[in-house]
Amino acid sequence: MATAVTAAAACAQQVQRTVSSKASNSLLAPVARPVAAFRPAAAIAARRAVTLVAQAAAAPVAAPASADASKKSQYALQTLTTWLLDLEREGTIDNELATVISSIATACKQIGSLVNRAGISNLTGLAGETNVQGEDQKKLDVISNEVFSNCLRQCGRTGIIASEEEDQPVAVEETFSGEYVVVFDPLDGSSNIDAGISVGSIFGVYEPSPECRIEDMDDPEAMMQKCVLNVCQAGNELLCAGYTLYSSSTILVLTVGKGVYGFTLDPLIGEFVLSHPDIKIPEKGKIYSFNEGNYNSWTKEQQAYIDSLKDESKWNGKPYSARYIGSLVGDFHRTLLYGGIYGYPGDAKNPNGKLRLLYECAPMSMICEQAGGAGSTGFQRVLDIVPTKVHERQPLFVGSKWEVEYLESVLQNKPAPQ
């Protein structure tokens, strides 16, 4: 914050200097130049801008009740670090989990800066490799995966890490304590990278399952079995879930099971600062986000659902609006803040849809439920599904509670929710 204010002040002085020099040069200099020569409007606007920046910079963001009440300084900041400390103090999380989350935040800062500079550092385009799903990997898919894995290993608090970009989960030799299981999609929506459209990272943290501790590293086969078993946990076992959006801002949104909090990266101080405390998704919303290009391969119930959203006679003459970036994190973040529904149904080609249960569906469903929304396959609560394999796919419908229930009612031919 200090730097933001000094920056604002410096900018103010800069503008002032410009204004005053111009003024001294023109307005105030005795009758030298006609008034028209100098554009007062710009000066007023500049002064207004400076005031707004100073006011914005000075206004502290509300911190959760647990925040240290003694922090009276107007420069007190609730950062991700201090927020995690508050949660540790109140016993909601332990230090190991706080360390894992901090290491994920570090990875996201690194990935954010790489994404921002992709076009000028030859990081766009394909890596020339394919991942376990047979998809051509982008250079930044591979690099983001490496960055995420490094940070999770180096924090010493993870036991197993499983990436959407890797065939198998990996047991972490560097583990020191905690042994948390972390699943992640290092760069979601990467098909948008080269066009500079928003992308994101998604993650989930599980407790290591007690009956399969990874003691004997000597028997790789047995160890791998235990790794997979540890990772294939239902979403309702998640301790923490989150995503980072790399867009006009870099925003980290997460839950540890006590509401959803959003932190915006302040590039001036390199800290995630609390910007969205206790996010609540609207009960209803008028935006739907589906790739309608797949319409013809959808079930007739799925088609009927989308057709109904466009039928204004059902919605007091105002049909739903369609928004689709083609980047789950971007589409989900908008849905979380504005309400509505994001969906990736199964279809004739991919009966289970495209999205991965562990890395995408479960974490987003936990965040949505924690914000008062819902996450469904259309027939089942996503968080109740126990994965049978690490790269399992599931249809996903996530968003405002009423919207998801309405979708389920159409797909299951049930009466619409009240």
Ligand SMILES: O=P(O)(O)OC[C@H]1O[C@](O)(COP(=O)(O)O)[C@@H](O)[C@@H]1O
């Ligand atoms: O192009 P489609 O078929 O609409 O798929 C877009 C969806 O696939 C994703 O890109 C997921 O795939 P990746 O994790 O491989 O990027 C989502 O972000 C997005 O919502």
